[in-house]
Amino acid sequence: DADVTQTPRNRITKTGKRIMLECSQTKGHDRMYWYRQDPGLGLRLIYYSFDVKDINKGEISDGYSVSRQAQAKFSLSLESAIPNQTALYFCATSGLGGAPYNEQFFGPGTRLTVL
Amino acid sequence: AQTVTQSQPEMSVQEAETVTLSCTYDTSESDYYLFWYKQPPSRQMILVIRQEAYKQQNATENRFSVNFQKAAKSFSLKISDSQLGDAAMYFCAYVHSNYQLIWGAGTKLIIKP
Numbered sequence: 001d002a003d004v005t006q007t008p009r010n011r012i013t014k015t016g017k018r019i020m021l022e023c024s025q026t027k028g029h030d031r032m033y034w035y036r037q038d039p040g041l042g043l044r045l046i047y048y049s050f051d052v053k054d055i056n057k058g059e060i061s062d063g064y065s066v067s068r069q070a071q072a073k074f075s076l077s078l079e080s081a082i083p084n085q086t087a088l089y090f091c092a093t094s095g096l097g098g099a100p101y102n103e104q105f106f107g108p109g110t111r112l113t114v115l
Numbered sequence: 116a117q118t119v120t121q122s123q124p125e126m127s128v129q130e131a132e133t134v135t136l137s138c139t140y141d142t143s144e145s146d147y148y149l150f151w152y153k154q155p156p157s158r159q160m161i162l163v164i165r166q167e168a169y170k171q172q173n174a175t176e177n178r179f180s181v182n183f184q185k186a187a188k189s190f191s192l193k194i195s196d197s198q199l200g201d202a203a204m205y206f207c208a209y210v211h212s213n214y215q216l217i218w219g220a221g222t223k224l225i226i227k228p
Contacts, residue, residue: 041220042119094214
C-alpha cells in the first residue's frame with residue numbers, strides 16, 4: 001500500500017465551488033506539506049504543518065486553507081475555486097523531528113481543473 | 116530570497132551515454148541542502164540524490180552523481196549509462212533551516228533508444 005495517499009486523483013469543478021483535497025500518510029511522519037505544480041514553474045509551497053497544532057503559510061497560500069485533522073491527515077481546501085487554481089497538487093511528508101535534509105515523500109498528486 | 120534556476124527546459128541523450136543537467140541557486144545562507152528529484156510520467160516525485168552544503172565531497176548514488184560547486188552556487192546532476200527508465204522531469208531543489216523546499220522549474224530529459 002502507498003505510504004502517502006491523496007484523494008481524489010483527478011477532479012473537475014466549476015468556478016465558485018468549494019473543494020477539498022485530502023491527504024493521508026502511514027509513514028508516521030510529523031511534517032506534512034501541500035504543493036502546487038504548474039508547467040514551467042516547478043513546485044510551490046502552499047501550506048505546511050509540523051504537527052497538529054502548527055500550521056504555516058507557504059509561498060502561495062492566498063485562496064487556500066488547510067486542516068490538520070490528525071498526525072496522519074492534512075486537507076487542503078479551496079473555498080471558492082477559480083480557473084487559475086487549475087494545477088497538479090501534491091501532498092508530501094517528512095520525517096520525525098528531522099533536519100531539513102530529510103527526504104520529503106510525495107503522494108501521487110491530484111489533478112484539479114477549474115472550469 | 117532564495118531562488119533555484121534550471122536553465123535547460125529540455126535535454127536529450129542517447130541511451131547508454133552520459134548527460135549532465137544544470138542547476139544554479141542563490142542564497143545568503145552557509146548551511147543548506149540541495150536535492151535532485153525525478154518525476155516520471157506517472158507524476159510520482161522521487162528523490163534521486165541529496166547534498167549537504169557543508170560536505171565538500173560530491174554525492175553519488177549508483178549511476179547518478181552531482182558536481183557541487185559551493186562558491187559558484189552550482190549543483191549539476193550527471194547521469195551515466197542513461198537508460199530508458201531515466202526519462203522524466205528532473206527538479207533541483209534547495210532547503211535550509213526553515214524546511215521550505217525551493218524548486219527549480221525542471222528539465223525534461225528525453226532518452227533516445
